[in-house]
Amino acid sequence: MKRIEPLSAARRGVPRWLRRALGPVLLIALWHLVSITGVLPQEVLAGPSVVLTSAAKLVATGELQQAMWVSLGRALAGLAIGGTIGVSLAVLSGLSRLGEDLIDATVQMLRTVPNVALIPLLIIWLGIGEAPKIALIALGTAFPLYLNVYAGIRNVDASLIEAGRTLNLSRSAMIRHIILPGALPSALVGLRYSLGIAWLALVFGEQINATAGIGYLMANAREFFQTDVIVVCLAVYAFLGLAVDFIVRTLERIFLSWRPAFSGT
Incomplete structure (x- = not known):
């Protein structure tokens, strides 16, 4: 039997991965063009070739790999x-009216406080070691997960x-077989938001007297006006964020395969 394909699939001639890569490739080509023509001076922003050379040097010395693992460990711990914390509070608040009355108002109040404004307090409370960095990431990631899991349960x-x-x-069977699976799509959306915020919080956290990590490399490069190293560090942040987001998207395809979804035309 001949397989019937959707019309949108039949129209696609270029592989999707190639179309997705087209935008970044064009952006890098434009960046290279304005760099070699002198429109963008090297002291303002190093060109792609210089950035690649600097990245190769950092990889050869092992400095970049070590910084990546340190930063990734902080982000995942936070x-x-x-x-x-966010999921536990959301489950308690979402499943119980008493829990909602006790938890939700406090969480809604605290989530409006800018996390960056808490850095001085975190330093006073936790010192200048790893604890305030991880705590800042934990604070940033708890609220998106709370909001999405809570909304998923209630919807x-x-x-x-x-x-x-x-x-x-029974109540436990209802929670296990109906409520939690129904809230899973919202929970995974919250996880993606939390991952994005984790990298933002990591950038700020690694400015707190860091002695290792991507933020430490950036701070040193800033002191010596090394824009090439700064761009390498930014690219590493982007790569780590993209890699972790890819893992979450894979989890969505695995755990939400039962849910039909629109994939574009």
Whole structure:
């Protein structure tokens, strides 16, 4: 039997990965063009060739790899702590009216406080070691997960809840088989938001007396006006963020394969 393909799939001639890569490639080509023509001076922003040379030197000495692992470890540690707190509070608040009354108002108040403004307090409370850096990331990642998991729980289809009651499911079975799976799409969206905020918080956190990490490399490069090294560090931040986001997108495809979704035309 001949397989019937959607019209949108039949129209595609260029592979999707190639189309997705086209934008960044054109941007880098434009950057290279304005650099070699002198429109963009090297002291303002180093060109791609200089940046690649600097990256190769940092890789050869092992400095870049070490900084990447240190920064990634901080981001994941902060995400683990903040995610655990955010999801736990969201479950308590979403499943119980009493929990909502006790938790939600406080969380809504605290999430409006800029995390960067808390840096002086974190330094006073936790010192200038790793603790304030991880705490800043944890604070930044907890709130998006709380909001999305809470919204996901409260927006579960009421007809599914009624079906569970008709089947005489216990409260624990209702939570395990209906409520939490129904909230999973919102939870994964919250995870993607939290990952983005984790990298932003990491940039600020690594300015707190860091002695290792991507932020430490950037701080040293700033002192010596090394724009090429700064661009390398920014590219590493972007690469790490993209890699972790790819992992979350993969999890979405695995755990949400049951949910039909629009994929564009």
